[in-house]
Amino acid sequence: MTKPRGMFDDALLMARKDLQLERRAKIGLGQVLPFAILVLLLFAFALDPDRGVLKQATPGLFWVTVLFSAVLTLQRSFGLESEDGILEALRLTGMSPAGIYLGKVTALTLELLLLEAVLAVGVAVLYDTHFIGIPLLLVIAFTATLGIAGAGAVYGALAARLRSRETLLPLLLLPLLAPVLIAATRGCEVSLQREAMSGWPWAALLGIFALVYLTLGSFLFRPLLEDA
Amino acid sequence: MSALVHLRSAVALIGRFPALAGVDLDVYPGEILLLQGPNGAGKTTLLGVCAGLIGLTSGQAVVLGEDLTANPRAVRRRVGLLGHDSFLYQDLSVVENLDFWSRAAAATVQDGRAALERLGVSSRLFDLPVYSLSAGQRRRVSFAAMICRRPELWLLDEPHAGLDSSGRDLVDGLMAEASASGATVLFASHELDRAEHIAHRSVTISGGVIIADSPRATELGSEP
Amino acid sequence: MTETLCIVGAWVVTFGSVGSYAAVVILRGRRLSQTVPPEQRRWM
Amino acid sequence: MTSTKIESSSAAAPAPIGTGSRGTKVLGATALFFLVLAVAYGLFISPADSQLGNTVRIIYMHVPTVMAAYVAFLITALSSAMYLWKRTEFWDLLGSSGAEIGVLFFAVTIVDGALWGKVTWGVFWRWEPRLTTSAVLLIMYIGYLAVRAIPADPKTRATRCAIIGLVAVVNIPIVHKAVDWWRGLHQGKTVLGTIHPDMGGTQLFAMYSALIAGLLVCAWLFVHRFRAGFLAERASELGLDQALEERRLESSPAAPSSRGARDDLGGPQT
Numbered sequence: 001m002t003k004p005r006g007m008f009d010d011a012l013l014m015a016r017k018d019l020q021l022e023r024r025a026k027i028g029l030g031q032v033l034p035f036a037i038l039v040l041l042l043f044a045f046a047l048d049p050d051r052g053v054l055k056q057a058t059p060g061l062f063w064v065t066v067l068f069s070a071v072l073t074l075q076r077s078f079g080l081e082s083e084d085g086i087l088e089a090l091r092l093t094g095m096s097p098a099g100i101y102l103g104k105v106t107a108l109t110l111e112l113l114l115l116e117a118v119l120a121v122g123v124a125v126l127y128d129t130h131f132i133g134i135p136l137l138l139v140i141a142f143t144a145t146l147g148i149a150g151a152g153a154v155y156g157a158l159a160a161r162l163r164s165r166e167t168l169l170p171l172l173l174l175p176l177l178a179p180v181l182i183a184a185t186r187g188c189e190v191s192l193q194r195e196a197m198s199g200w201p202w203a204a205l206l207g208i209f210a211l212v213y214l215t216l217g218s219f220l221f222r223p224l225l226e227d228a
Numbered sequence: 229m230s231a232l233v234h235l236r237s238a239v240a241l242i243g244r245f246p247a248l249a250g251v252d253l254d255v256y257p258g259e260i261l262l263l264q265g266p267n268g269a270g271k272t273t274l275l276g277v278c279a280g281l282i283g284l285t286s287g288q289a290v291v292l293g294e295d296l297t298a299n300p301r302a303v304r305r306r307v308g309l310l311g312h313d314s315f316l317y318q319d320l321s322v323v324e325n326l327d328f329w330s331r332a333a334a335a336t337v338q339d340g341r342a343a344l345e346r347l348g349v350s351s352r353l354f355d356l357p358v359y360s361l362s363a364g365q366r367r368r369v370s371f372a373a374m375i376c377r378r379p380e381l382w383l384l385d386e387p388h389a390g391l392d393s394s395g396r397d398l399v400d401g402l403m404a405e406a407s408a409s410g411a412t413v414l415f416a417s418h419e420l421d422r423a424e425h426i427a428h429r430s431v432t433i434s435g436g437v438i439i440a441d442s443p444r445a446t447e448l449g450s451e452p
Numbered sequence: 453m454t455e456t457l458c459i460v461g462a463w464v465v466t467f468g469s470v471g472s473y474a475a476v477v478i479l480r481g482r483r484l485s486q487t488v489p490p491e492q493r494r495w496m
Numbered sequence: 497m498t499s500t501k502i503e504s505s506s507a508a509a510p511a512p513i514g515t516g517s518r519g520t521k522v523l524g525a526t527a528l529f530f531l532v533l534a535v536a537y538g539l540f541i542s543p544a545d546s547q548l549g550n551t552v553r554i555i556y557m558h559v560p561t562v563m564a565a566y567v568a569f570l571i572t573a574l575s576s577a578m579y580l581w582k583r584t585e586f587w588d589l590l591g592s593s594g595a596e597i598g599v600l601f602f603a604v605t606i607v608d609g610a611l612w613g614k615v616t617w618g619v620f621w622r623w624e625p626r627l628t629t630s631a632v633l634l635i636m637y638i639g640y641l642a643v644r645a646i647p648a649d650p651k652t653r654a655t656r657c658a659i660i661g662l663v664a665v666v667n668i669p670i671v672h673k674a675v676d677w678w679r680g681l682h683q684g685k686t687v688l689g690t691i692h693p694d695m696g697g698t699q700l701f702a703m704y705s706a707l708i709a710g711l712l713v714c715a716w717l718f719v720h721r722f723r724a725g726f727l728a729e730r731a732s733e734l735g736l737d738q739a740l741e742e743r744r745l746e747s748s749p750a751a752p753s754s755r756g757a758r759d760d761l762g763g764p765q766t
Contacts (some may be wrong), residue, residue, distance in 0.1 A: 085313025094305030435746030
C-alpha cells in the first residue's frame with residue numbers, strides 16, 4: 001500500500017499543485033502582477049522622470065518592487081495552506097517536510113521569475129532601460145529569486161498560522177532579504193554598465209544566500225510543520 | 229485483545245486552555261466507538277490527539293502500537309481524519325484535489341477515483357472547483373480523500389453533519405464496512421439515535437474527561 | 453558644544469537604557485516571585 | 497502536575513525574593529567596579545585621541561555595547577539550535593533572554609553611533625557599514641521579539657522562536673559582506689567601532705574596562721532575565737493547574753446520562 005516516495009517526488013507534487021492553483025485562481029497573474037506594475041508607475045510619480053533620477057534608480061526600484069510582490073505572493077501561497085485544515089492534512093499524509101518545502105520554493109521561484117520577466121518589460125518601456133549584459137542579469141535574477149523564495153518560504157510558513165500574519169511577514173522577511181536587495185541591485189547596475197566593477201561577486205553572494213537558506217529551510221521545515 | 233488506542237491521563241492544551249483534562253480511553257481493533265458529549269467537551273481535541281496532530285502536555289498515548297509522544301509521524305500516515313475543516317484546496321477541482329491527496333498519501337490516482345465513486349460523487353462535479361460545491365457534496369469529497377488512503381484507524385468528527393439522508397446511510401455503511409474489514413472507527417456525533425445504532429460502544433466526554441463508558445453487548449466484545 | 457552634548461548624550465543613553473531595562477527585569481522578577489512557590493525559585 | 501501547591505517549609509532557608517542570588521550580587525558588584533573605572537578613565541582621566549579627538553569617548557561606549565549585543569545574539573543562535581535538538585525549556589529561555597538583551601544593546605549601539613556621526617560628520621546618519629548592518633540586524637531581532645510576544649503554548653512559541661533565531665543568525669555574515677561591499681564602492685572604511693593600534697595606555701585601559709564592564713553587565717542581565725522568564729513560566733503553570741481543576745468541574749453538575757440536549761437532525765434509523 002505504501003510504495004516508497006522520495007523527497008523529490010513530494011516536492012514535484014507540491015510544486016505541480018501550486019502551479020495548478022495559480023492556473024485556476026490566477027491570483028498572481030490577476031492581482032500581484034498588476035500591483036507590481038502599479039508600483040512602477042508610483043515610483044515614476046514620486047521620482048521626477050525628467051531629471052534622470054528614475055533611470056539611475058531603475059535596478060533598485062525593480063528589486064524593491066519584486067520584494068513587495070514576493071511578500072504578497074508568499075502571503076497567498078501559505079495563506080491557502082493554512083486554510084481549511086490543509087496544514088493538518090499535509091501532516092497526516094506523511095509527506096517529507098523537506099519535500100513540501102522544496103516544492104513550495106520551486107513553485108514560488110517560477111511564479112516570481114515570471115513576474116520579473118514581465119516587470120523587466122515594464123521597466124524597459126516605462127523607464128527606458130536598455131538591457132545589456134544579459135547573461136549576468138539572468139544569473140542574478142535566478143539566484144536572487146531562489147534566495148527570496150527559499151528564505152521567504154520559511155517565514156511564510158511560520159507566519160501563516162499566526163493571526164497577525166499580514167503585518168508580521170514583512171517585518172520578519174524584509175530585513176532578512178536586505179542583502180539580496182543590495183546584491184541584486186548592485187549586480188544589475190554593474191550589468192547595465194553603470195559601474196565599472198565586475199558583477200559576478202554579487203551573483204556569487206546571491207548564490208551563497210540561496211544555498212544557505214535552501215539548506216536551512218530543508219532542515220527547519222520539519223519542526224516548523226510539527227510544532228510551530 | 230490489546231487496545232488499538234490507549235490513552236492514560238491524557239492532558240492536551242489548545243493554546244493555554246486544557247481541552248483534555250486527563251482522559252483514559254481504550255479503543256479495541258475492529259470496534260466502532262461513538263464519542264458523545266456537549267459542545268466544547270473536548271471531542272475534536274481527542275480526535276486530534278489520536279491522529280497524532282495534537283501533542284500531549286502530560287499523560288500517555290499509544291495509537292496503532294506506536295507511542296504518540298515518541299513517534300507521531302508513524303501514526304499519522306496510518307490514520308484517516310475527517311474533521312470540521314474540509315482538508316481540500318478550495319480553488320482546485322474535485323479530481324485535482326483527489327489526485328493530489330491520494331498521491332500525497334502514497335496511494336494511487338485510481339484509489340482516489342474509486343473513493344469518489346464509493347462516496348457517490350457524480351462525475352459531472354469532477355471538474356468543478358471545490359468552493360462551488362454545496363456543503364454536503366464537499367463533505368463527500370473530503371470523505372473520499374480520507375478513505376482513498378485506506379486508513380487503519382478512522383477518526384470522524386461528526387461524519388453525518390451536513391449530509392442528506394442517503395449520505396448518512398452511506399456513511400453508516402462505510403463505517404460498518406471498515407469495521408468488518410478490520411479497520412477501527414472512532415467517531416464523534418450529536419445524532420445519538422443514528423450513531424448508537426451503528427456504534428458498538430459509546431463513551432461520553434465532558435469537561436475534558438471521560439464521564440461515562442457504556443458498552444453495548446453486540447457481536448464485537450469490547451473487553452477481552 | 454555639540455561635541456560635549458553628544459558625548460555626554462551617548463553615555464547617558466547607554467547607562468539610562470541598560471539601567472532602566474535592568475530595573476524592569478528586576479521588578480518583574482520580584483513581582484513574579486510572589487506568585488511562585490518558594491521551592492521552585494531556589495537559585496543555584 | 498499537582499505538586500505546585502505553595503507550602504512554606506520553615507526548616508530550609510527562605511527562598512530569595514526576586515531573581516537575585518549570591519552569584520548575581522558578586523557579578524553585579526564586579527560589573528559596577530569596572531563601570532566606575534570606565535567612567536573615570538573614559539570620561540575624565542584618559543586624554544583625547546590623536547585622530548578622533550574627544551569623540552573617542554563615544555567609542556568607549558559603542559564598542560562594549562556592540563560586543564555585548566553580538567555575544568547575546570550568538571547565545572540566542574546557539575540556544576535556538578540546542579532547543580531544536582534537546583527541546584528543553586532551558587534553551588528556550590536562554591535564547592529569548594539573548595534576543596531581548598541583544599536588541600537592547602544593539603539599539604543603544606545605533607544611538608551611540610549616530611551621536612558619534614553627528615560630531616564627526618555633522619549628520620546623525622551616514623551609510624557607514626557597521627551602522628547599516630546594525631540597523632538591519634536590529635529590525636530582524638525585533639521581529640523575533642514580536643513573534644515571542646504572540647500568545648501561544650510554550651512549545652509552539654519556543655519552536656517558532658528557535659527557527660527565527662537560527663534563520664536570523666546565518667544572515668549576520670551575509671549582511672556584513674553585502675553592506676561592506678556596497679559601501680566599499682563609495683568610501684573607505686571608517687574607524688567607528690575599532691580599537692586602533694596607536695591608542696595610548698590610559699585610552700586602552702578605558703576601552704578595556706568599558707569592554708569588561710559591558711560584558712559583565714550583559715552576563716548579569718542574562719541571569720536575571722533568564723530567571724524572570726523561568727518564574728513567568730512557573731506562574732503560568734500554576735494557572736494551568738487551576739484551569740485543569742476548573743475544566744474537570746465542567747462535567748460534574750450534569751448527570752452523565754442526561755440526553756436532553758441532543759440535536760439529532762435525522763430521524764431514527766429504521
